[in-house]
Amino acid sequence: MKNKSLVAAGAAVGLLLSSAAWAADKKMIVWVPNGASDFWKLAEAGMRKAQTELPDFDLEWKYPERADAAIQQRLIEDLAAAGADAIAVSPLNPKTQTDAFNKIGSQLPLFTFDSDAADSKRVFYIGSSNTDLGKNAGELAVKAMPKGGKCMGFVGNTGADNARERIEGFKAAAGPHSIELVDVRTDDHDQARARANVDDTLVAHGEIDCMVGFYSYNPPKIYESLRDNGKLGQITVIAFDEDPITLGAVKDGSFAGTVVQQPFEWAYQGSKLFAAYINGDKSVVPANGVDIIPGKVITKDNVDEFKADLKAKLSSQ
Structure with a gap:
């Protein structure tokens, strides 16, 4: 079992070291979504924008191999073992993952986005209501x-x-x-x-x-x-x-x-808040542990305006 853990941790180290931007003197924040989907392109764009404003941090986006709670959990455990300074996760099944999240949350700052795990030791949630x-x-x-x-x-x-x-x-x-x-x-x-x-x-x-x-x-x-x-x-x-x-x-x-929703803002604002927290600013934690970024209703009347804004966000990076 120990050898398997070391292999897994080594694979995660490889994941982190594969980033061209990685540097040993920078702190690493890793975002882990609930599965691969085009939906997350906006969030990745928001994270990349935040990266331009956080020169002392490396921001990474890591997909689980597939949308499975056990696989997602193994990924964040490997990332923690590999030296990530903070992890943000969109839980696939909060009820079954709470104990595992508590273990990670006792080792490093754990944040949630998109889907919360309010009963775990996560620092706070950012996303929609x-x-x-x-x-x-x-x-x-x-x-x-x-x-x-x-x-x-x-x-x-x-x-x-x-x-x-x-x-x-x-x-x-x-x-x-x-x-x-x-x-x-x-x-x-x-x-x-x-x-x-x-x-x-x-x-x-x-x-x-x-x-x-x-x-x-x-x-x-x-x-x-x-x-x-x-x-x-x-x-x-x-x-x-x-x-x-x-x-x-x-x-x-x-x-x-x-x-x-506004996944671009989740990752843009969230990355900056997580970085501030890691640097010691605990005032960024909402009193109720939840940072809500409101959604929008799109109909035939406003869809063209929304599409133009979407295109601008995706093409700005």
């Missing part, structure tokens, strides 16, 4: 379906706090208006399965007249399925995040709208 995002999505559904409807939800992992809170927020806003979230289908971040879930719903649930994609890659899979099955425009779609396919569908009216 996923409950508020869910409510925003529910309000979109109410406007799009004033007579009510039956919705099917799609998400990567219902065990993650961000998914659970979005679902609860959606139900709270839409439920009183006769909009029922009949079920939520999970895909474990497998995009082929995400598409299959939509196809299966069209076959098995003829009563569904609304679909909600709770993770960034779910709405594009909904779009593909509805397009290929001749159902675009016949089913109301509420989306999350800013995938280009999603924004195109909002623009042409195929989707009612999308609720977007």
Whole structure:
């Protein structure tokens, strides 16, 4: 077991040393998301902007091999063993990872983003209020379906706090208006399965007249399925995040709208706050341990303005 641990730690050292910017006299902050997705490109761009303002730090972005809580946990343990000075993680399953996070949090500053692990020894969370995002999505559904409807939800992992809170927020806003979230289908971040879930719903649930994609890659899979099955425009779609396919569908009216987060700001502002904390400024820690960066609701009316801002952020690095 000891030899395996050393090998794993050595692999993580290799990961850190592979950065051209790495220098022994700089402090290292590593961001670990919950899986590979185009959604994270904005966050990486925000981190790169922060890097230009933090010359005494190296900022790194490391994806787990796949969206699996055990694999994610092994990665952050390896990074800690390799000498990272702080780690920010988007937990895949906070309930099962709490003890492991506590172990890491006792060794170095551990932060959370996107999805929280509030019961762990993380320093603080930065990201959206996923409950508020869910409510925003529910309000979109109410406007799009004033007579009510039956919705099917799609998400990567219902065990993650961000998914659970979005679902609860959606139900709270839409439920009183006769909009029922009949079920939520999970895909474990497998995009082929995400598409299959939509196809299966069209076959098995003829009563569904609304679909909600709770993770960034779910709405594009909904779009593909509805397009290929001749159902675009016949089913109301509420989306999350800013995938280009999603924004195109909002623009042409195929989707009612999308609720977007600000991952660029999470990583830009978060990197600077984490650096300040490492340097001894504990005043950056919010009193309640949560730093909320509000989301936005994008509809046909403001999608072009949003796309222009998005392009500017991605091309500025």
